[in-house]
Amino acid sequence: MRATRLAIGLFFFGDGLMIGTWAGRIPAVQHHAGLTTARLGLALFAASLGALVAMPLAGRLCERVGSRGITVAGLLLGGGSLVAASVATDLVGLSAALFGFGAGFGAINVAVNAQGVALERVADRSILSSFHAAFSAGGLVGAGTAAAVAAAGVGVQLHYIALFVVLGVFALAGIRYLLPPEADDRVEERAPRRAFARPPRAILVLGAATFCTMLAEGAAVDWSAVYLSRSFGAAAGVAALGYTAFAFMMMTSRAIGDRLNRRLGPVTLARSGGAVATIGLGLALLIGSVPVAIVGFAAMGAGLGVVIPVLFRAAAATSAVSASAGLAAVSTIGWFGFLAGPPAIGFAASAVGLRAALGIVVLATLTLVALAGNVEPGRRKERVRTAACPTSP
Secondary structure, X not given: OHHHHHHHHHHHHHHHHHHHHHHHOHHHHHHHHOOOHHHHHHHHHHHHHHHHHHHHHHHHHHHHHOXXXXXXXXXXXXXXXXXXXXXXXXXXXXXXXXXXXXXXHHHHXXXXXXXXXXXXXXXXXXXXXXXXXXXHHHHHHHHHHHHHHHHOOOOHHHHHXXXXXXXXXHHHHHHHHOOOHHHOOOHHHOOOOOOOOOOOHHHHHHHHHHHHHHHHHHHHHHHHHHHHHHHHOOOHHHHHHHHXXXXXXXXXHHHOHHHHHHHHOHHHHHHHHXXXXXXXXXXXXXXXXXXXXXXXXXXXXXXXXXXXXXXXXXXXXXXXXXXXXXXXXHHHHHHHHHHHHHHHHHHHHHHHOHHHHOHHHHHHXXXXXXXXXXXXXXXXXXXXHHHHOOOOO
C-alpha cells in the first residue's frame, strides 16, 4: 500500500513537473522555432486540442487495458513530445509536437487519477487530494527549475532531454508498484455501453462544477499578473506574486484536503472551497490594494485547491459509468473551462475593463457553490478492493 501510494504520487509529481517545465521555457521554444506571437498561439491550440482528443480516448483505453499502462505511456509521451518541441523549427513541427504533448497530458490526467481513486477504494479512506498536492508541487518545482536553468543559459533542448530522462526514471521506478488492470473499474463488467453515449446527468452536473473550477484556475494563471500590473501599476516581479501565492496556497490546501474531507465531508468541503475562492477574488477586485489583491488570489487558490479532488472522486464513484469514463468526462468538460475562460475574460475586458470582466470568475465560483450538493454519489468499492488485494485461497 505504501509503495503503491508513493508510486502514484510520483507520477502525479512527474505530471506537474512536466507542465511547470513547459510553462517556464515557452519563450525559448518560441525563439528556436522562429514564431510570431500569433503563430505561437496556433501551436498552443494544438496542445489544447491534443488534450481534448486524448482525455475521452484515455478513458476508454483504461476500461479495456487498465490505467497502469496508460499512466506510464501518457507521462512518456508528454516528455518525449517536449523534446520534439524543443527542436522544432517551424509552425507545423511545433504544432505536431505540442499536439503530442497535450495528448500525453490528457492521457495521464485521466489514468493517474483512475489509479488514485482505485487506491482510495482499496484503502477505504480519502487520499486523492494528497496526490493533487504532489501535482501542484511538481508544477512549482518545474517552473522554478526552468527559471533557474534559463537564467544559467542552459539550452532548452538539453533541459527537455534531461526532463525526459527524469520522467523515464520515474516511470521505471514506479510502474511495478502501480495498481494492476484488475483494480480498475470496468463498465463492460456491469453493463454494455455505446461508444458515443451521452454521459448521465450526474456526470454532466459534476462536469459543470469542474468547468467552473477550472475556468477560475485558468483565469488566475493568465490574468492575475496582468490584473496587478494594469490595475495597480505593480512591477513585474510583484505582479508575478499574484499567481505564485495562488499556486502555493493551492498546493498547501491540497496537502490537508484529505483530512478536511474526512472531517467536513465532500459537500461541505466543496461548498466551503468555492465560498473561500469567491470571497478571496471578491476582495481582490473590490479593494484597490496590491497586498489585498495578492492575499485574495492566495485565498482563491486555497479554496479551489480542495475542490478538484472532491469532484474527481465523485465522478469516479458515479454509477452507470466506469471510474475512468467518469474521470475522462469531467476532465474534458473542465478543460473546456480552462481554455474558454481566459479568452472570454479578455474579450469582456475590452468592453468593460479587466476588473469588471473578472466578475465572470466570481459568477463561476458562486455557481460552484450552488452545485456542490452533487458531489457525494454512492460509492463503488468492494469489488475493486477485492481485485486489487486478493485474499489467499
